[in-house]
Amino acid sequence: MQGPILILAEHLRGDIASLTFEMLGIGRKLADDMKVPLHSVIFGKDVAPLASQLGVSDSVFVLNHPQLDMPSSEVVAALLKTLFEQKNVSLVLIGGTNVSTGIGPKLSFRLNLPFVNFCRNIRVKDGLVSFTSQLFGGKILSDVRLQENRGVVSVYPGSFPIDAGKSDRKPSIEMLDLPLEETKVIFKKYLEPEAGDIDITKQDVLVSVGRGIANADNIALVNELADALGGALCASRPVIDQGWLPLSRQVGKSGMTVKPKLYLSLGVSGAPEHVEGMKDSGLIVAINTDPNAPIFGISHYGICADLFDIVPTLIEEIKTHKSE
Amino acid sequence: MDIFVFLKMVPDVVEELLIGEDGKSLDTQWLRMKLSDPDEHALEEAVILKEKYGGTVTVVAMEAPEVEEVLFTAIAKGADCAVKLPGDWAGIQAPAIAKLFASYFSLTQHQIGSETLILIGSQAIDDLEGEVAPYLAEILGAHYVGVVTGIRLDEEKKKAIVMKEFAGGLRGEFELPLPAVLGVQAAEKPPRYVPVAKVRSIMKSTRIETVDVSPSEIISGLSVERLFIPEVAGKAKMIEGPPEKVSTQIIEILVECGIIRR
Amino acid sequence: MIIEMDPVTINIFGVSGYILLWIITLIAFGLFGKRIIAFIKLLLRAHPENRFDQLGKRIRYLITFVLGQKRLLHEYVIGIAHFIIFWGFILFAGTFGWNLLKGLFPFLPIPYADEIGIIRIFFLVFSLLVLVSLVFAVIRRAFFPPPHLQQSLDAFIIITLISLVVLSTLFGIGFRAVTVGQMEASLNPADNLLYKIFLGIPIDSAQGWHHMMFWMHLLVVLGFLAYLPYSKHLHLLASPFSVFFANIDRAGSLDVPGSKNETSAGASRWDEFTWRQLFNTFACAECGRCDRVCPALTSGYELSPRMIVHHLKEHLMEAGLRSKDDKTSEGDGLSPLIGKTVSVAELWACTTCYACMERCPVFNEHIPLIVNMRRYLVAQGSVDTTLQDVLTKMSRYWNSLGQSDRVRAKWTQGLDFKIKDARKEQVEYLWFVGDYASYDPRIQNITRTTAKVFQKAGLDFGILFEGERNSGNDVRRIGEEGLFEILKEKNMQALEKAQFKMIVTTDPHTYNTLKNEYGLNGTYQIKHYTEVLDKLIQQGKLRISKRLNQTVTYHDSCYLGRYNGIYDAPRRVLKTVGTKLVEMPRNRSKSYCCGAGGGRIWMSDQPGIKERPSESRIREAVSLRGVQALVVSCPKDIVMFQDALKTTGNEEKLSVKDISDLLCEAIE
Ligand SMILES: Cc1cc2nc3c(=O)[nH]c(=O)nc-3n(C[C@H](O)[C@H](O)[C@H](O)COP(=O)(O)OP(=O)(O)OC[C@H]3O[C@@H](n4cnc5c(N)ncnc54)[C@H](O)[C@@H]3O)c2cc1C
Ligand code: SF4
Ligand code: SF4
Numbered sequence A: 001m002q003g004p005i006l007i008l009a010e011h012l013r014g015d016i017a018s019l020t021f022e023m024l025g026i027g028r029k030l031a032d033d034m035k036v037p038l039h040s041v042i043f044g045k046d047v048a049p050l051a052s053q054l055g056v057s058d059s060v061f062v063l064n065h066p067q068l069d070m071p072s073s074e075v076v077a078a079l080l081k082t083l084f085e086q087k088n089v090s091l092v093l094i095g096g097t098n099v100s101t102g103i104g105p106k107l108s109f110r111l112n113l114p115f116v117n118f119c120r121n122i123r124v125k126d127g128l129v130s131f132t133s134q135l136f137g138g139k140i141l142s143d144v145r146l147q148e149n150r151g152v153v154s155v156y157p158g159s160f161p162i163d164a165g166k167s168d169r170k171p172s173i174e175m176l177d178l179p180l181e182e183t184k185v186i187f188k189k190y191l192e193p194e195a196g197d198i199d200i201t202k203q204d205v206l207v208s209v210g211r212g213i214a215n216a217d218n219i220a221l222v223n224e225l226a227d228a229l230g231g232a233l234c235a236s237r238p239v240i241d242q243g244w245l246p247l248s249r250q251v252g253k254s255g256m257t258v259k260p261k262l263y264l265s266l267g268v269s270g271a272p273e274h275v276e277g278m279k280d281s282g283l284i285v286a287i288n289t290d291p292n293a294p295i296f297g298i299s300h301y302g303i304c305a306d307l308f309d310i311v312p313t314l315i316e317e318i319k320t321h322k323s324e
Numbered sequence B: 001m002d003i004f005v006f007l008k009m010v011p012d013v014v015e016e017l018l019i020g021e022d023g024k025s026l027d028t029q030w031l032r033m034k035l036s037d038p039d040e041h042a043l044e045e046a047v048i049l050k051e052k053y054g055g056t057v058t059v060v061a062m063e064a065p066e067v068e069e070v071l072f073t074a075i076a077k078g079a080d081c082a083v084k085l086p087g088d089w090a091g092i093q094a095p096a097i098a099k100l101f102a103s104y105f106s107l108t109q110h111q112i113g114s115e116t117l118i119l120i121g122s123q124a125i126d127d128l129e130g131e132v133a134p135y136l137a138e139i140l141g142a143h144y145v146g147v148v149t150g151i152r153l154d155e156e157k158k159k160a161i162v163m164k165e166f167a168g169g170l171r172g173e174f175e176l177p178l179p180a181v182l183g184v185q186a187a188e189k190p191p192r193y194v195p196v197a198k199v200r201s202i203m204k205s206t207r208i209e210t211v212d213v214s215p216s217e218i219i220s221g222l223s224v225e226r227l228f229i230p231e232v233a234g235k236a237k238m239i240e241g242p243p244e245k246v247s248t249q250i251i252e253i254l255v256e257c258g259i260i261r262r
Numbered sequence C: 001m002i003i004e005m006d007p008v009t010i011n012i013f014g015v016s017g018y019i020l021l022w023i024i025t026l027i028a029f030g031l032f033g034k035r036i037i038a039f040i041k042l043l044l045r046a047h048p049e050n051r052f053d054q055l056g057k058r059i060r061y062l063i064t065f066v067l068g069q070k071r072l073l074h075e076y077v078i079g080i081a082h083f084i085i086f087w088g089f090i091l092f093a094g095t096f097g098w099n100l101l102k103g104l105f106p107f108l109p110i111p112y113a114d115e116i117g118i119i120r121i122f123f124l125v126f127s128l129l130v131l132v133s134l135v136f137a138v139i140r141r142a143f144f145p146p147p148h149l150q151q152s153l154d155a156f157i158i159i160t161l162i163s164l165v166v167l168s169t170l171f172g173i174g175f176r177a178v179t180v181g182q183m184e185a186s187l188n189p190a191d192n193l194l195y196k197i198f199l200g201i202p203i204d205s206a207q208g209w210h211h212m213m214f215w216m217h218l219l220v221v222l223g224f225l226a227y228l229p230y231s232k233h234l235h236l237l238a239s240p241f242s243v244f245f246a247n248i249d250r251a252g253s254l255d256v257p258g259s260k261n262e263t264s265a266g267a268s269r270w271d272e273f274t275w276r277q278l279f280n281t282f283a284c285a286e287c288g289r290c291d292r293v294c295p296a297l298t299s300g301y302e303l304s305p306r307m308i309v310h311h312l313k314e315h316l317m318e319a320g321l322r323s324k325d326d327k328t329s330e331g332d333g334l335s336p337l338i339g340k341t342v343s344v345a346e347l348w349a350c351t352t353c354y355a356c357m358e359r360c361p362v363f364n365e366h367i368p369l370i371v372n373m374r375r376y377l378v379a380q381g382s383v384d385t386t387l388q389d390v391l392t393k394m395s396r397y398w399n400s401l402g403q404s405d406r407v408r409a410k411w412t413q414g415l416d417f418k419i420k421d422a423r424k425e426q427v428e429y430l431w432f433v434g435d436y437a438s439y440d441p442r443i444q445n446i447t448r449t450t451a452k453v454f455q456k457a458g459l460d461f462g463i464l465f466e467g468e469r470n471s472g473n474d475v476r477r478i479g480e481e482g483l484f485e486i487l488k489e490k491n492m493q494a495l496e497k498a499q500f501k502m503i504v505t506t507d508p509h510t511y512n513t514l515k516n517e518y519g520l521n522g523t524y525q526i527k528h529y530t531e532v533l534d535k536l537i538q539q540g541k542l543r544i545s546k547r548l549n550q551t552v553t554y555h556d557s558c559y560l561g562r563y564n565g566i567y568d569a570p571r572r573v574l575k576t577v578g579t580k581l582v583e584m585p586r587n588r589s590k591s592y593c594c595g596a597g598g599g600r601i602w603m604s605d606q607p608g609i610k611e612r613p614s615e616s617r618i619r620e621a622v623s624l625r626g627v628q629a630l631v632v633s634c635p636k637d638i639v640m641f642q643d644a645l646k647t648t649g650n651e652e653k654l655s656v657k658d659i660s661d662l663l664c665e666a667i668e
Helices: A018-034 A048-054 A073-086 A103-111 A216-228 A237-241 A307-323 B037-053 B067-077 B094-108 B132-140 B196-205 B243-256 C017-045 C055-067 C070-074 C076-104 C117-143 C153-185 C189-198 C203-230 C234-244 C260-265 C275-283 C289-293 C305-322 C344-349 C355-359 C366-379 C385-397 C410-414 C435-439 C441-456 C473-478 C481-497 C508-516 C529-538 C568-576 C597-602 C613-622 C635-647 C659-667
Strands: A005-008 A038-044 A059-064 A091-095 A115-125 A128-135 A140-146 A151-155 A172-175 A186-191 A205-209 A232-235 A262-266 A283-288 A301-304 B002-007 B009-011 B033-035 B056-062 B081-085 B116-121 B143-153 B159-167 B170-177 B180-184 B222-228 C429-432 C461-463 C502-505 C525-528 C551-554 C629-632 C655-658
Touching (some): A005 A073, A018 A091, A018 A115, A018 A151, A038 A073, A048 A172, A073 A103, A103 A115, A103 A151, A103 B094, A115 A140, A216 A232, A216 A307, A232 A237, A237 C635, A283 A307, A283 B243, A301 B243, A307 B243, B002 B037, B037 B056, B037 B067, B037 B116, B037 B143, B056 B067, B056 B094, B067 B081, B067 B196, B081 B094, B094 B132, B116 B132, B132 B143, B132 B180, B143 B170, B159 B180, B196 C481, C017 C076, C017 C203, C017 C275, C017 C305, C055 C070, C055 C234, C070 C076, C076 C153, C117 C153, C117 C189, C153 C189, C153 C203, C203 C234, C260 C481, C275 C305, C275 C366, C344 C366, C366 C473, C385 C481, C385 C597, C410 C435, C435 C441, C435 C635, C441 C635, C441 C655, C441 C659, C473 C508, C473 C597, C502 C508, C508 C525, C525 C529, C529 C568, C529 C659, C551 C568, C597 C635, C629 C659, C635 C655, C655 C659
Parallel strands (some): A005 A091, A038 A059, A059 A172, A091 A151, A205 A232, A262 A283, A283 A301, B002 B056, B116 B180, B143 B180, C429 C502, C502 C525, C551 C629, C629 C655
Antiparallel strands (some): A115 A128, A128 A140, A140 B222, A186 B170, B009 B033, B143 B159, B159 B170
């Protein structure tokens, strides 16, 4: 790898996406290992103030333009191509999210460079970069390499720690002046999630409660945990039956099938009807007093303990963690 | 309107996935193929659009085990024409697939114009080198939007108004002229059920067309070093200790996975 | 004085009674016949079904269920009243016909019926009995109506008419007694009694009254005859036929003649049903017995088997009677049945538990009706998402759990002996294990236990491993006929390759379809595992080493009990292992469905139901004194009841056990 690494900073409605920090973190490490500079670029309308948050990169390129409010993938791909060539970039990291879909393939097509999808890990060994992609929803991992370490990589959200991507350092900011390609793909408006209860199938973090919750009064406690994690509550059928949570929160065969990044299960035994609705979640952590509860059979991490011992401490720690 | 739906078969993850002897590909002996989920939605959306706006739906798929059944089912659901591209396409990746699909148009002399709408599942579980739709859009010079969850046409049927899913239920509305390639994430309604009897009778009464496409040499700059099964699959790693210690560990894991930030 | 006893010879308003009688009779029979012919024409235009086989059995059914009124006696109070009214009706209708014949053809060398002494005695006795029954029926209807009894004007009209028939007879023979005088009256106890009661009436006016009663009786009965086929009381006429055309010995089969395509298309218009299915509507008395036992309705689901029949009748009367002979109702602009009067939710709510059909006194067949309409929904692709998911899994992996078909026999891995592969070596018993028993982690243990018991008894058995597929029983009841056909084909292919003498199944649902729908029954015996266990015990192949001092209750699963009449084998096993069996109030053929059948286990609950059938059943079991375990013999029951134990909060009070578990404990 000769040239610098470029990160496309992702943001939505004035907020930098946490995935951007994941990319910055791993990008920094990679850049240091390979002894190349790390650049990041942010496109958008009124994005200049966001640039200062990208201090982990050596320099930040900013293109601020009213037409760049939710630009189409072809516009971004064209800009990135220009930048890639101008700055002699080797590797581009793009978020593997809905917001950025299509940019990577388009860029790789235009640059005639390979594209790596679903990247969950990046390692350097003997000057060679190896990318680990997850295939088949995580059932198989694949180690791949790029010729001359050049290409476009789509980073799978939730793969890298966020902290490493944060810094108070002020990066050098370069305002770009690139010609905008005319596009006919026009962003019209945001469509807010429909009113009514939240859609648990669309949540990244779900805290799931089962009969171990014992009674309705304890819902408040777990709700606090869900809030702290920035997620939502869902439940097994008996909890819904009791009317402690609305039917729209039921996970399982006769409820919703969910695939959040984190499924934190509290006092759920893991009956097949329940498991059917959540087994493909990214990370499953279960708390249950019964060491033989079937839920542990499909979880990534298990804690054999009373949920009422863990949850309050966990809430505290998350809060302190956040405020740190 | 001419709606084209390109379908792709992917390994069925209900079956155990094993790594082949070369360590770089799946063991085909145990592989079973099924239609990629988002492709099923793309097909559904196509049929919904046909019902709403008229036109024809053509489904095109690369040859693969069990693909005939998928194509017949597509006809049973409302597609007008099903096309198979014969060949051994095992392990083929998006850039090459897009070329194949594009060559379908040139070979059959289908005009791509302001009547053409191409729907493809937004992303497949084995899209290691990216999604097919944006590549195809690049080759055909058509406009593209991905992660689409709803499609309308404007009054002249010249523009598509599409809904794209962002996150957490937030969506955006985009407008783009035809011809367009759309990566469909979810159809407006869940894919319809077709009774077995209907598929069976279609199998007897309909024929699947074949179009011979020649594989184009694509040299990818990407090389697969190895495939492996992640170790976490199986039983949960147990975290032990007093609540404080457990909580700290949980947080570490969540931070590690980018779920919570500081 | 010569008494003119023949009422037909008199003149009424100057017209000869004889002529008048002919006119009235022709009008009444004309109206009656017109309607009946219209009905028969409708039936002829419906789909065919053979109900003319097994004539001997059909006649026996007539005797037991029409003459003997057996099913009505399930609800014995009103049953007895109905019994009396029925026999009174036979008596009155019979003698009426006789009198009419004599009236129309006076030259016949027979007397009027009431001129025969013994008949007058019957008249007196039955008149009084019927009157009492009618009073009782009115009081029940008016003040203590059972749930789901259709209240209608019709019912009161009919009761009035019957009363008039009875009263006119009673008074007729009373006046006759006065007319004939004391001498003759004293020869017959009935006359004697009536003579005394009617004594005050002068002889000459008594004769007039007697004639009047004759004519009144005649008018009422002929009026009744004309009115009958236009009212719900068509059941009086239709029910004997309905019983005669009952689905004898084929409870467990939904086989229908006709092309496969036709069958899988289902029915939503009257002429898409079979004639027997339409006949339901003629026979229904709207008594509500079916509703009263329906678990779906009881749980608060939107379903009433009675109303399904009723709505079909309305549809038939509207669309069918109005449609041209050569045209179907389509194009007549008439409303379809499904989605209009019969709701989609209602059709999916049925668990196919057979309780309604078991109870219906006229042998109406609700399940074929419901399944036929479900087929229509499936053909339209109108299935709820969870159900669609299961059907899709089933057609891909051949099991409802959506797991790989290659791991079907993975449960055998936990055994310390090898189970024979019936595809490779000959076995005596081929064990058809079933989906839940093979795949569900909660059931696999029980399946292994059953295997161990079989092994211990030295049973020569094997399984089909991956060759086995879901049997399709529930798929068929969902209405996915095409998928059922494929499943059956695949299983038949696997069975053909295997060598065995008998089939034993775990799941009663599987048992039902293998036995009744696979056409295997002639070649092989099909047994449920409880039957096999029972037999092994009786043959002394399983020695009980430990008597279990437990008090248990037993749940009869629908497909074992009501569908196939297996009630005793499991009970004998329970007795042998030393448990004390306490029956639930709803036991044997009255057993209450767990709610899983007919594909319900794969559908979501309707919102707002009162309680699930399984919960009602758990509460029933828990209410029994001293009962520690609810014993079942169906894998789906384990799933349903273990869940209901949790949702009703009864885990501490009761456990759900499979019969194999108990047996294994007792022989260890
Ligand atoms: C047809 C059908 C459809 C169904 N559909 C669904 C469905 O869609 N979704 C669904 O969820 N279920 C469904 N079920 C129900 C399912 O079978 C289970 O009954 C249900 O999932 C169990 O819920 P649970 O885990 O909350 O309760 P339980 O199984 O009772 O588990 C409670 C768990 O909490 C643990 N616990 C208790 N106290 C504590 C504590 N203080 N701290 C930590 N752990 C504790 C216990 O050890 C136990 O493992 C269905 C059932 C049927 C029959
Ligand atoms: S169907 Fe049978 S049980 Fe039901 S109301 Fe009619 S006659 Fe009574
Ligand atoms: S079969 Fe059972 S659930 Fe269905 S209508 Fe009859 S009684 Fe009700």
